[in-house]
Amino acid sequence: xxxxxxxxxxxxxxxxxxxxxxxxxxxxxxxxxxxxxxxxxxxxxxxxxxxxxxxxxxxxxxxxxxxxxxxxxxxxxxxxxxxxxxxxxxxxxxxxxxxxxxxxxxxxxxxxxxxxxxxxxxxxxxxxxxxxxxxxxxxxxxxxxxxxxxxxxxxxxxxxxxxxxxxxxxxxxxxxxxxxxxxxxxxxxxxxxxxxxxxxxxxxxxxxxxxxxxxxxxxxxxxxxxxxxxxxxxxxxxxxxxxxxxxxxxxxxxxxxxxxxxxxxxxxxxxxxxxxxxxxxxxxxxxxxxxxxxxxxxxxxxxxxxxxxxxxxxxxxxxxxxxxxxxxxxxxxxxxxxxxxxxxxxxxxxxxxxxxxxxxxxxxxxxxxxxxxxxxxxxxxxxxxxxxxxxxxxxxxxx
Amino acid sequence: xxxxxxxxxxxxxxxxxxxxxxxxxxxxxxxxxxxxxxxxxxxxxxxxxxxxxxxxxxxxxxxxxxxxxxxxxxxxxxxxxxxxxxxxxxxxxxxxxxxxxxxxxxxxxxxxxxxxxx
Numbered sequence: 001x002x003x004x005x006x007x008x009x010x011x012x013x014x015x016x017x018x019x020x021x022x023x024x025x026x027x028x029x030x031x032x033x034x035x036x037x038x039x040x041x042x043x044x045x046x047x048x049x050x051x052x053x054x055x056x057x058x059x060x061x062x063x064x065x066x067x068x069x070x071x072x073x074x075x076x077x078x079x080x081x082x083x084x085x086x087x088x089x090x091x092x093x094x095x096x097x098x099x100x101x102x103x104x105x106x107x108x109x110x111x112x113x114x115x116x117x118x119x120x121x122x123x124x125x126x127x128x129x130x131x132x133x134x135x136x137x138x139x140x141x142x143x144x145x146x147x148x149x150x151x152x153x154x155x156x157x158x159x160x161x162x163x164x165x166x167x168x169x170x171x172x173x174x175x176x177x178x179x180x181x182x183x184x185x186x187x188x189x190x191x192x193x194x195x196x197x198x199x200x201x202x203x204x205x206x207x208x209x210x211x212x213x214x215x216x217x218x219x220x221x222x223x224x225x226x227x228x229x230x231x232x233x234x235x236x237x238x239x240x241x242x243x244x245x246x247x248x249x250x251x252x253x254x255x256x257x258x259x260x261x262x263x264x265x266x267x268x269x270x271x272x273x274x275x276x277x278x279x280x281x282x283x284x285x286x287x288x289x290x291x292x293x294x295x296x297x298x299x300x301x302x303x304x305x306x307x308x309x310x311x312x313x314x315x316x317x318x319x320x321x322x323x324x325x326x327x328x329x330x331x332x333x334x335x336x337x338x339x340x341x342x343x344x345x346x347x348x349x350x351x352x353x354x355x356x357x358x359x360x361x362x363x364x365x366x367x368x369x370x371x372x373x374x375x376x377x378x379x380x381x382x383x384x385x386x387x388x389x390x391x392x393x394x395x396x397x398x399x
Numbered sequence: 400x401x402x403x404x405x406x407x408x409x410x411x412x413x414x415x416x417x418x419x420x421x422x423x424x425x426x427x428x429x430x431x432x433x434x435x436x437x438x439x440x441x442x443x444x445x446x447x448x449x450x451x452x453x454x455x456x457x458x459x460x461x462x463x464x465x466x467x468x469x470x471x472x473x474x475x476x477x478x479x480x481x482x483x484x485x486x487x488x489x490x491x492x493x494x495x496x497x498x499x500x501x502x503x504x505x506x507x508x509x510x511x512x513x514x515x516x517x
Contacts, residue, residue, distance in 0.1 A: 017407040028405070030408055031405055031406050031409055034406065035406055035410040035413050036413055037411060039413045039414050039417050040417065043417055043418075048481055069479060084425070085421070085424055085425045085428055085429070086428050086429055087425070087429050088429045088432065089422070089425055089429055089432065090433070090437055090438070091433075091438070092438050092439065092440055092441070093435070093438040093439065093440075094440055094451070101422075102421070104418060104420075105415050105418050105419055107419070108414060108415075109411055109414035109418075112410065112413075112414035112417075113407070113411050113414055115410075116406060116407050116410045117407075119499055126406055126410070127403040127404070127406040127407055128403060129403045129404065129407070130512065134409075134474070134477060134479070139411075141464070154451070156440050156441065156442060156447075156451060157447070157451055158442060160451055160452075160455070164455060164459050167462070167463055168459050168462050168463075170493075171462065171463055171466045172462055172466060174466065174470065175466060175469040175470060175473065178470060178473040178474075179476075180472050182473070182476055182477065182480045185477065185481060185483075186480040186481040187485045189481060189482075189483060189484040189485075190481060191481055229515060239441075244441055245440070245441060248422075248429055249418075249422050249424070249425040250420050250422055250424045250425070252421075253421070253422070254419045256418075295442045303417045304406040317516035318514060320435070320462065320514070320516050321514070321516070322463070323513045324462075324505070324508075324509075325509065325514060328505060329502065329505065330473045331504050331515060332498055332501060332505070334496060335433065335476075336495050336498055339483065339491055339494065339495060340491070342483075343488050343491045344488070347508065364510060390477070396500075
């Protein structure tokens with residue numbers, strides 16, 4: 001039982017070669033099967049994820065949620081799927097057909113693609129490429145492209161506004177996200193996901209770099225396009241924005257991608273900051289690693305839903321100001337402080353942690369001072385009775 | 400090494416194919432009764448006015464431009480971060496100098512008012 005995942009792979013490889021398939025071809029076929037299994041697994045897990053999320057949302061709003069179809073309403077998503085799959089696919093007269101069709105596919109592909117480099121357990125990773133972090137960023141941005149294509153090709157003004165807001169939001173929040181992803185890369189000295197997890201054996205990176213973790217969490221929320229960052233599909237303003245012209249399963253695909261992305265964020269945060277599969281007893285029983293990994297991811301995923309339920313939507317000028325005037329400078333500061341502290345500080349887990357925590361404390365203190373100064377300026381700003389002399393960052397809400 | 404990319408090269412087309420299969424299934428199962436009213440643009444209930452594909456608000460473009468500058472520079476930082484453990488202190492400081500130039504660019508954009516939503 002020391003290496004169950006490797007043994008499963010070996011078993012199938014032996015099975016194929018036993019059937020008289022050439023070794024190279026057998027390993028290729030195994031990869032095809034693995035890719036198909038991973039992609040279908042991801043898509044089918046959304047059946048459960050959507051049900052669980054709706055149940056949690058209902059609990060947070062003090063209602064029951066789906067409870068009619070199957071035990072605890074667990075078959076609700078399947079019923080919804082059956083409904084969507086028998087709906088008419090409407091192509092409005094003005095749409096740009098090829099792009100309109102391609103957009104939902106790209107959105108799903110980007111989220112499924114991320115799972116290729118997510119390490120589930122020791123020796124249980126689809127492909128441990130040595131540029132894992134960059135791969136996640138690049139494949140993740142394909143989803144942004146898909147949403148933009150959807151909004152643009154719909155030939156609808158709400159959809160267009162949604163697409164433009166997507167440009168402003170997803171693209172902006174990628175900057176601090178990429179910057180804070182430097183921190184685990186720097187601390188582990190590798191961009192490979194397995195190496196990053198292995199380097200957290202002595203100490204999880206969330207302890208070494210708490211501010212970076214929080215920044216990653218916030219920016220990931222924005223990348224997912226959930227409340228409080230759901231401007232691009234604000235129902236009350238632009239009637240769900242980019243997907244307003246979609247129907248049937250083409251509409252459903254955007255939702256599959258969004259719900260799966262929420263859990264993907266949990267998986268990425270777990271891998272980069274929360275020690276991935278690491279936990280007590282994981283070296284003896286690698287299966288425990290899978291449990292730890294999914295458990296930690298589920299906690300992050302649950303907190304995302306909690307945030308979604310608790311916070312109202314922010315305005316677009318606030319959203320951009322938060323990113324460019326707060327998160328980006330803070331991310332730059334965190335990278336600088338981490339780099340300096342880890343270089344000049346002592347070696348060894350304890351010394352390293354202490355130096356990093358002091359560094360993070362300094363960054364936190366400066367952040368609080370800056371916020372205090374900002375709040376003071378807000379208090380002293382001209383009121384509505386007098387005409388505003390100087391513009392503050394809280395300008396008029398504009399489209 | 401190339402071995403690892405074979406899987407990704409397989410996964411991405413499959414990730415594209417699976418939703419396509421679902422949509423084809425939907426196309427087979429769903430009714431197909433288009434009519435002009437159904438195919439009209441869904442906006443406010445009245446006929447849509449004017450072109451949709453127009454040049455729209457340069458503000459969004461400015462943010463996209465600032466993003467491109469930052470994202471490209473962040474990509475340059477990744478090799479530095481990977482090699483970080485083996486770098487002597489002064490090379491780390493050079494990387495930090497690079498980050499400070501990035502920060503100066505941010506301050507410049509800020510002062511120019513490019514980050515204001517008007």
